[in-house]
Amino acid sequence: MEQGVLSIAAFTALMGVLSTLVALPLGIGAAFLLARRSFAGKPVVETLMALPLVLPPVATGFLLLQLLALDSAVGRALDAAGIEVVFTWKAVVLAMAVMNFPLIVLTVRAGFEQVDVRYERVAATLGAGPFRVFLTITLPLAARSIVAAAILGFARALGEFGATIVVAGGIPGQTQTLAVAIFNLTEAGREADANRLLLVSMALAFGAMLLANLIQRRKPVA
Amino acid sequence: MIRLDFAVTLRQGVFTLEVADAASVEVLGVFGPSGSGKTSLLEVIAGLRTPDTGHVRVADRLLLSTEQRVNVPPHHRQVGYVPQDVALFPHLDVRGNLLYGAPSRSRIPLHDSRLPSPDSRHDLEQICTMLEIAHLVDRRVADLSGGERQRVAIGRALMSAPRILLLDEPLTAVDRSRKDRILPYLLRIRRELHVPMVYVTHDWREMHAIADRVLVLEAGRVGEVRSEK
Numbered sequence: 001m002e003q004g005v006l007s008i009a010a011f012t013a014l015m016g017v018l019s020t021l022v023a024l025p026l027g028i029g030a031a032f033l034l035a036r037r038s039f040a041g042k043p044v045v046e047t048l049m050a051l052p053l054v055l056p057p058v059a060t061g062f063l064l065l066q067l068l069a070l071d072s073a074v075g076r077a078l079d080a081a082g083i084e085v086v087f088t089w090k091a092v093v094l095a096m097a098v099m100n101f102p103l104i105v106l107t108v109r110a111g112f113e114q115v116d117v118r119y120e121r122v123a124a125t126l127g128a129g130p131f132r133v134f135l136t137i138t139l140p141l142a143a144r145s146i147v148a149a150a151i152l153g154f155a156r157a158l159g160e161f162g163a164t165i166v167v168a169g170g171i172p173g174q175t176q177t178l179a180v181a182i183f184n185l186t187e188a189g190r191e192a193d194a195n196r197l198l199l200v201s202m203a204l205a206f207g208a209m210l211l212a213n214l215i216q217r218r219k220p221v222a
Numbered sequence: 223m224i225r226l227d228f229a230v231t232l233r234q235g236v237f238t239l240e241v242a243d244a245a246s247v248e249v250l251g252v253f254g255p256s257g258s259g260k261t262s263l264l265e266v267i268a269g270l271r272t273p274d275t276g277h278v279r280v281a282d283r284l285l286l287s288t289e290q291r292v293n294v295p296p297h298h299r300q301v302g303y304v305p306q307d308v309a310l311f312p313h314l315d316v317r318g319n320l321l322y323g324a325p326s327r328s329r330i331p332l333h334d335s336r337l338p339s340p341d342s343r344h345d346l347e348q349i350c351t352m353l354e355i356a357h358l359v360d361r362r363v364a365d366l367s368g369g370e371r372q373r374v375a376i377g378r379a380l381m382s383a384p385r386i387l388l389l390d391e392p393l394t395a396v397d398r399s400r401k402d403r404i405l406p407y408l409l410r411i412r413r414e415l416h417v418p419m420v421y422v423t424h425d426w427r428e429m430h431a432i433a434d435r436v437l438v439l440e441a442g443r444v445g446e447v448r449s450e451k
Binding site: 116118119121122123124125126127128129130133136137140141 | 268270296297299300303307311313323388
């Protein structure tokens with residue numbers, strides 16, 4: 001690891017932001033369905049989505065690796081399109097996104113459930129179709145939860161290790177994140193360097209969690 | 223005057239709402255104690271609740287028919303619904319609330335038939351003047367008094383150019399002395415805008431003052447029909 005601390009931190013933060021940008025819109029969609037619609041097999045869908053929270057991250061990574069392998073349909077399609085994922089930064093984003101997705105869904109869903117359906121119903125009688133109601137009523141009233149979810153997802157992504165190392169490999173200068181670098185350094189017995197990265201990790205995580213807490217605690221609009 | 227024709231059967235646990243009426247009215251009063259099914263009836267007309275069987279026709283437009291499998295979604299019904307708790311949008315100011323349902327070119331698809339007819343196109347100024355809420359437009363909803371909220375909610379419904387206004391106990395949230403101040407606004411709407419209404423209340427005084435036909439609901443059924451004028 002002859003990569004600077006700042007460069008590792010910046011790379012990790014960038015990957016965290018990208019993974020949140022990927023997971024957030026999907027998470028908002030999933031959270032809305034779970035909060036407002038009932039459909040067949042809902043408990044199963046709910047459970048599947050929460051699975052990465054409890055599955056060993058390494059197992060999730062292994063699952064992703066097999067999904068992207070060249071002998072799988074997804075892997076072949078990506079290969080045909082000339083897109084390389086495994087052991088690249090895209091794998092880092094993917095692993096982080098899969099891991100922070102359930103956290104985002106849980107947080108946003110709780111936010112949607114706090115939005116009183118009375119407002120949505122009245123908006124409908126005023127001529128707003130379901131999509132406009134979602135954009136102009138549900139989403140703004142749940143804004144605080146959505147911002148908190150994004151920050152929590154980002155913070156979660158920063159610490160992601162297990163899935164990342166399996167699909168992205170933790171290649172120094174290419175796919176090495178803070179968590180992976182700390183692991184590599186302790187393995188190599190370079191504790192002083194590991195400690196510096198530890199401090200950076202703590203500062204990032206502390207800042208993100210503090211922000212998320214402050215946002216969620218502010219007095220609600222409704 | 224508008225022709226209002228409905229027949230509704232709605233089972234909710236042990237309670238069954240079974241009401242029907244067909245008449246031309248300016249203001250149809252629905253009178254009854256709480257739990258008699260008044261709000262459910264309004265929600266069925268607004269499209270917020272689907273009955274087990276029945277139909278709803280406002281003027282010449284069929285909004286619901288379980289038999290013909292017609293169920294126009296609430297956002298295409300052109301009903302101005304003012305729920306009992308008014309439900310002003312807390313994240314918008316008064317102006318934002320008033321304009322939420324206002325038809326504008328950009329909001330109405332070309333093929334949409336709900337373009338307002340000229341006499342139902344009410345502008346913000348006219349409605350604010352009539353309800354005396356012009357001085358409130360830049361206020362936050364949280365800063366309004368009970369009576370002001372009520373008037374803003376009525377204004378918001380009127381701004382959507384409804385064919386019919388559905389009012390659920392519009393005066394219960396305000397105390398006795400204020401009631402006498404809100405009722406004149408409603409009478410003005412009736413007189414000046416000619417917007418027909420379905421007016422739900424459990425207060426006979428209000429009913430006398432505003433309705434020209436009254437359905438008395440008792441435990442989910444029409445007990446009596448009265449013509450007031």
